[in-house]
Amino acid sequence: MTKVRSELKGIGYEIFIGILSILSIVNLGLLFVVQEQSLATVLEVMNAIFSGIFVADFLYRIFTAPSAGAYFFRHFGWADLLASVPLAQFKVLRVFRLVRVYRLLRDVGIRTVGRALSKDRAGSSLYILLLMGIFVLEFGSLSMLRIEQYAPGANIRTASDAIWYTIVTISTVGYGDQYPVTGAGRILGSGIIVVGVGIFGTFTGYLANFFLSPKQKEPALPADAGDTSTAAVEGLRLRLEESEAKLAEIRKLLAEPTS
Known part of the structure; x- marks a missing residue:
């Protein structure tokens, strides 16, 4: 779980990147469907915007990762970098981002995800x-x-x-x-x-x-809050001393011979 926490950059942020990844993959499919060049241009402009966001995401992850090498080679950082290139041949690698988001959120748990989103x-x-x-x-x-x-x-x-x-x-x-x-x-x-x-x-x-x-602001403690426990201990010690003194007097009276 510690490893998952170190990879997780914020539940809201991971969901945001995951949805953008889905949208970018959908756009890749739409490019093969639309016939109008002007519509395709709009999709290409949006994909360029997504590429910029994904480059920023890659830099954010590699600079905040506990181990940049582990992120790049073992956690598909190389795929994040290539998927950020605005070329159709590499955009399919954005699937790796979806896999990461799904794995991280699955390991955290749906209840934790809901509580985190509600809290923030x-x-x-x-x-x-x-x-x-x-x-x-x-x-x-x-x-x-x-x-x-x-x-x-x-x-x-x-x-x-x-x-x-x-x-x-x-x-x-x-x-x-x-x-x-x-x-x-x-x-x-x-x-x-x-x-x-x-x-x-x-x-x-x-x-x-x-x-x-x-x-x-956190609620301020009373001025004498730090002395409260000390005073209580001191009072208890005095009572114990008084009790011991009284017990000593009682023992002394019992030990005296009766006339």
Whole structure:
């Protein structure tokens, strides 16, 4: 269990990396399914983002591992490094990340996982917000491009248009240079706006709570708390001495001859 604890970088973090690994593998399959080059470009951009996250994850693990060599050679660190390369031939190695996450969480136990997520609700919420942002960015861009690309008078026609629109909409900036012209596109855009407001509103509340909330202080002990036990022992010793003195007097009286 100690070995598992040393490999575990945080239950919320491991689940976050595991879900991203699943999504990156799904994207690899989608690249072989989609026929539109613009949709494939969106997937390639997202996979590049995932590659950056996985490189950071590899560096984090190797620098915090008890043994960098053991992590790299025995715990599939080499697979993590190769899977971070933005090439389709190596992306399948991200399966090793899923295997690690499954093994670590299985060894820890589902009850421990639930308790840890419940105890660290702020951290868990932050990972959920990050995942929501990534999912909305990818599938919002894909859906908006699919809906708007060939619509009459549309201005969202390329992958960069769709990604840019989704980013500024999630962030609630809304420059207005890109906008949907179809009914379905406007409904989707409204959903992205609502989700974006929720994400950034929750994230702002998290940061405000993190930086502004006073730290919980441990309850201070009374000033004489340290002397309480000493005084009790001293009082007990005095009582014992008094008892011994009285017993000595009683023995002396019993030993005196009666007239």
